[in-house]
Amino acid sequence: MTISTLGTVTILLLFLLTLATASMAALAAHRRSERLLEGATAGMHAIFGLAALASALLVYAFLAGDYSIQYVQHNGHPAMPIFYKVTAFWGSLDGSLLFWVLLLSLFSSLAIRANAKRHRELIPHAVMVLAIILAFFTALLVFLKNPFNPFLIADASIPAPQGKGMNPLLQNPYMICHPPSLYLGMVSLAVPYAFGMAAMITGNVDAQWQRSMRRWVLFSWLFLGTGLMLGGLWAYEELGWGGYWAWDPVENAGLFPWLTCTAFLHSVMVQERRGMLKVWNLVLVIASFWLTIFGTFLTRSGVVQSVHAFGEDPQLAWTFGIFMVFILIVSFGLLFWRLPLLRSRNELESVLSREFAFLLNNWLFLLAAFFIAGATIYPTLRDWTGILATDHEWLREITFSVGMFDEKDWMANMAAGRPAYDRITIGPSFYNKYMVPVGLALVFLTGVGPLVAWRKSSTESLVKQFLMPLIVGSVSAVVAFVAVDQIHDVSMGVAGTTCFGLCGFTMWTIIQEFYRGVSVRRRGRTQSVLDAFIGLITRARRRYGGYIVHLGMVLMFFGWAGNAYDIERKISISPGEKVSLGPYEIRHDGTVASEDWQKDMLSVKFTVLQRGEVVDELTPAKWWYYQSPDMPTTEVARHMTIGGDAYISIDDVDMTTGWTRANLYYNPLVNWVWLGFGIMIMGGIICIGTTRTEGA
């Protein structure tokens, strides 16, 4: 039997098994039958077994170079390093769906095992929900996107097929980690969703299940964040346009569930402490899961115009669309049905309370998530509306009155026999315009939230808590204002100044908390500051882990504030010439041509000078992979410092004269973004290790 046949049979069995497991779990829940439940649980573990087998077969096909399988032929190449052969498994649409199924079945299996005792009553329903989600994705594999599809017999006349290989731009270590990290984050969100659904079906809607799910969400949050950041690093080092985030629909798809997860991680504390926001938390769990499906839909179906070229695939788009509507109806239907059980134990008492600060933070995160999701899909929605409005007068009137289309243009176009409207795209400056204020407000709340008391803060305590942070914040804003003016010779924008000020403010609130905690621990004990510090974190991991996450976030915003003062220069330069770039001078020192077994390389030597001293040598290059000689890749070089990066990418080189055309960038503070992110992840890991008995 060929791998192709074996693989196809495996996913077919997998599909049948998901259906059987879902039915068995439903029956187990209905009859309260232990034996049926055991069967369903075993079915879930078996699903993972089969998914692992299918994945192993596909990986084997890549390693063995079985180019009779379309997917392998398209993404594999005999000369590819073994590492990339393995990762080519999830390198394209069909395989990535199989990878999705593999991860989801793994998480389902683990979650069921871990919660079997703790949440016995939820298990049958959770198994059912997870099996239905698995059935959906497996159905995609079986009916639309089988990665084991062989070439048709007619193709046998063509000489032995060769692999095409992975796009050279993707043969980069970041690209190995980035997609799986995002997938891990996205896929794992199905678990809290399934348990949330189970809680609503059974009516066990106390805080208990949410407390267990907090760690799952934290896990998803960590991996989503890591995936996003690795994608940013890859873009920064590989694409050569000097930036790392461009609000592309595909990038956004990973961002919005991350935002709702962040909101959930905060609001779940309010539920634990004060018995409030129960409905809200369920909404967030549903929204997070739904947004992962929505994101997958955006990136896989080609409905959105993106520079990431996805083939348009109406079949897949419809399938996802129906599934998304189904999730919404079922989830919110259940929520409405259970509303009476979800009443708050307490009410909001004051705007000067931590509950309210958290609520604001939640509104902002949710607003950001849906704003970004909305803006991402808007051009497509507008397009669909336009098609409908061409035939329906009433709809046309509505679109004119809400300003979606311009009546005069529409009529003029119709009269001239042209299409009635033009499509639009939404670019980075739109997102930045609206998201910068939201981001700044969030930095402010990061400082405020942890310092105001639950229920109600007294004026006295507010002064005590916020006096120093306010002073520090104001001083940082003024210092930044003056310093930037001197260094960069540009006047500081409002957003930049505010950002530096808010970073100072929030930073001080965090330092203050650590300082107080350490002082308390050292009181009456002989303990070094470091011991007290470590003791503090290990004793209240959740609280201080959270502060470390906040610290990382502040540092990231500090890095983003530097973004406002970046320099971009397009230059044309010959050997021996010098140009200035921010604090540096860049000298062209000739070109070098070389080659290895995979590619031809052409590098340009640039020397970086600061005040006449040589500080670094940079060799940006162009690489021509033998497998795709028409598409050279641009290899960026950068001089990294804590103050900023000098970043060079070359465009064109004349081999005989050494004349070079290049783009130079000076990106101030950019490395604080990566640093801050690392700290954030560290904080997240500290939080995830919390014992369940510990309070906030």
Place this chain on the structure above:
Amino acid sequence: MALSLGSKIGIGAVVLGAIGYLVFSDPGEGVLEYVYAEKVVATPEAYQGRTIQVHGTVVEGTISKKKGTTGDYRFTIESAGERLAVHFTNIPPDTFQEGGEVVLTGRLSESGELFESDEMSAKCPSKYEEEDSVKQDGPAGISPSRT
């Protein structure tokens, strides 16, 4: 004790204010019209004087680079059989090549015959290839980098 009336009014005002701002503020440069090259060729006067995005395929054999300048490309893009000349003044992405699809941001010249652009996205290295290309170009073919 619930929230005071004053607080409630305050919160309501801020929320309404924020929504109002979102609805009525000018979205700015971020929202661009996105047209295929053939439409620009057919009705250039409709697009003059503002920044737009134009989508087309780079015509084989038309890319010419001017040496000794800071980024200066001339090429022709095509869509639905109509051709539009482009003057591009920046470093193009790696995926820019003849026969490839590009989306250019810029303005139409006074004469309406040349598109002046300094921002390009060529089909980006995303991995989700068009399913059709698998069927069409068979095992030995090299797909025109739709990735």
